[in-house]
Amino acid sequence: MQFGPFLKKSLPKYLFIIPAFLFVVIFMLYPIFYNIFISFQDVTIMNLKGDKSFIGVENYRQIFQDERFLLSLKNTVIYTVSCIVFQLSIGFLLALFFNQQFPMRNFFRSILLLAWMTPLVITGTLFKWLYDVDYGVLNYLLIQIGLISEPINWLGQQSTALMAIIVTNIWIGIPFNMILLLSALQALPSDVYEAAKIDGASRIQSFFKITLPLMKPATLVVLVLGIIYTFKVFDIILIMTGGGPVNATQVLPFFGYELAFVNFKFSLSGAVATIILVILTVISLIYLYLIRKEESM
Structure with missing residues (x-):
């Protein structure tokens, strides 16, 4: 073979x-490897430009011994699992609903997408006002219908702050799950x-024996994307609570942010970011394994 042609x-x-x-290379690989590199060094604001x-x-070792890290990890797991369970289940039910033919279906589907399309700064501020x-x-509505007798400081007390953030993110993420699952349903x-109907299968039997098995690959994709998107939450925490009160809504990404840009402990922040990267990588590898297992069946 001639090299010229x-x-x-x-x-x-x-x-x-x-x-x-x-x-x-410049905007993805280099920051990742540089972050991993400084996580094995002692980098602070004092020696940022020096040796x-x-x-x-x-x-x-310091990170795993820090109580705030363990609390942040626990809050992140609770936040991620709670959001994914409700987003996926409600999104799936809405996808089944909008998969039916009825008047103004596309209009109502577009209206629901506004929750996901709205910038998180606006959504977080809106829910902060609501709470x-x-x-x-x-509080006004709950008092009027008699469920509570006095206003609740939803974002200002430890017992309700994380729950309020979870509800906010569920509201944001439902349309994303719905539109992806709806696309998969329409492709079935x-x-x-028709063959199942001829054989006498009911709608419930068709759902459990046909719809759910055929939707498994799409559901896995939505599940993994949702976990990754939810696990790295930062902006809505910053806007609504700032990690408070008393670290009640502290999550791993926000903990790493505080270490780097509040305490200027860049190496510790790099270690937290690397731990997040490892966790999400493991989740992605599990997803790839399940997909290959599904394809080989």
Whole structure:
């Protein structure tokens, strides 16, 4: 094979790839590897521009011994599991509902998407007003219908702050789950349902024997995307509670943010970010394993 004709034929293809390759290397791979690198060093605001000493796994030892890390990990797991369970289940029910034919179906589906399309800054501020102890609509409605006798400080007390954040994120994430699951439902083959109907299968039997098994790959995709998106929550915590009260809504990403930009302990923050990366990588590998297992069946 002559090198000249091959280069002339293939060079334009590689020129199209180079911008995307550079973007991935500069803005994704380099920050990830640099973050992992500094997590094994002692980097603070004092030596950020100077020499940095290598300290091995000392940062990870400090992180795992920190009570705030353990609390943040617990809050992150509770937050992620609670949000995913309700987002996926309610989103699936709405997808089944909007998969039916009825007037103005597309209009109502578009209205529901507004919850997901609205910027989180606006959504977080809106729910912060709704939860307000003095003039919040939620307290007003609950008092009017007799469920509570006095206003509840939803975001200002430890017992309710995390729950209030979870409800907010569930409201945000339901449309995302609904639209993806609805797309998968509409792609299911209709002839399978027609054959099941001819054989005398009821709608409930068709749902459990046909719909759920065929929806398993799409559900796994939505589940993994939801876990990754929810696990790295930051902006809504910053807007609504700032991690308080008394670390009641402290989660891993916000804990890492405080270490880096409040306490200026960049190496400890890098260790937290690396731990988050490892957790999400493990989840992604489990997803790939399940997908390959599903395809091999």
